[in-house]
Amino acid sequence: MTLQTPKLSAQNVSVHYGAKQAVRDVSITMSMDEVTAFIGPSGCGKSTFLRTLNRMNDTIPSAKVSGEILLDGEDIYAPSMDVVQLRARVGMVFQKPNPFPKSIFENVAYGPRIHGLASGRAELGEIVERSLKRAGLWDEVKDRLDDSGTALSGGQQQRLCIARAIAVDPEVILMDEPCSALDPIATARIEELIADLRGKYAIVIVTHNMQQAARVSQRTAFFHLGELVEYGLTDEIFTAPRQPRTKDYITGRYG
Numbered sequence: 001m002t003l004q005t006p007k008l009s010a011q012n013v014s015v016h017y018g019a020k021q022a023v024r025d026v027s028i029t030m031s032m033d034e035v036t037a038f039i040g041p042s043g044c045g046k047s048t049f050l051r052t053l054n055r056m057n058d059t060i061p062s063a064k065v066s067g068e069i070l071l072d073g074e075d076i077y078a079p080s081m082d083v084v085q086l087r088a089r090v091g092m093v094f095q096k097p098n099p100f101p102k103s104i105f106e107n108v109a110y111g112p113r114i115h116g117l118a119s120g121r122a123e124l125g126e127i128v129e130r131s132l133k134r135a136g137l138w139d140e141v142k143d144r145l146d147d148s149g150t151a152l153s154g155g156q157q158q159r160l161c162i163a164r165a166i167a168v169d170p171e172v173i174l175m176d177e178p179c180s181a182l183d184p185i186a187t188a189r190i191e192e193l194i195a196d197l198r199g200k201y202a203i204v205i206v207t208h209n210m211q212q213a214a215r216v217s218q219r220t221a222f223f224h225l226g227e228l229v230e231y232g233l234t235d236e237i238f239t240a241p242r243q244p245r246t247k248d249y250i251t252g253r254y255g
């Protein structure tokens, strides 16, 4: 299976929480041009593996990661890697929208400001506007940028979190079940947004919802008991899975 533009590559990645192994020897390469979906039953290690891709597991003391993860060929676990910089390059959107308790403007401006991406107030304003437009939220909030981000609806808050990730000009966006707290209309908006963002960023999405994986992704990885069982074109995974475990899962036999 050849990818057009390899962006992020994991080689033999395992994760332990203390003595318990949550991810087993996963090797996978994700492309710039595609949305990659991680699917699998609860507890199979999807979120744990996703978090290795921008070193979010560093924040969990019992978590130990082995193997190698390369971003454009560069080892993200190398001692020379600046983790703050890495998390700007590989942004993350969580299950529950988590805007800062600050204004809409500040939610988006915070990252570019600490990373020194704007030379002044006007440029910062442009970045905020561009990011909110790209996240499909500008028209709804442009007249109330000083209102609190936490006063928005759940779906708007999630788009604000996406705008916040976009504002620091990431290369990869990781999304951990980004719609699980949203209603169907807000979910549809996020799915449209993912389609719009495809190609601008490498996008990796963990989802419990197989229809969502089929709608938004071009490539799907099926995890089970910490292993990557099968990885391939989404159309093929859903219509002609090669592994019996994948077939059982997508036909609803377990999970």
Ligand SMILES: Nc1ncnc2c1ncn2[C@@H]1O[C@H](COP(=O)(O)OP(=O)(O)OP(=O)(O)O)[C@@H](O)[C@H]1O
Pocket: 017, 022, 040, 041, 042, 043, 044, 045, 046, 047, 048, 049, 060, 062, 208
């Ligand atoms: N912080 C942690 N400390 C200890 N064990 C953990 C921790 N986080 C996850 N685990 C365990 O690691 C395994 C994988 O969990 P993970 O959350 O990665 O799975 P998942 O596939 O994302 O599940 P879900 O779909 O329910 O979110 C599970 O057995 C879980 O209990």
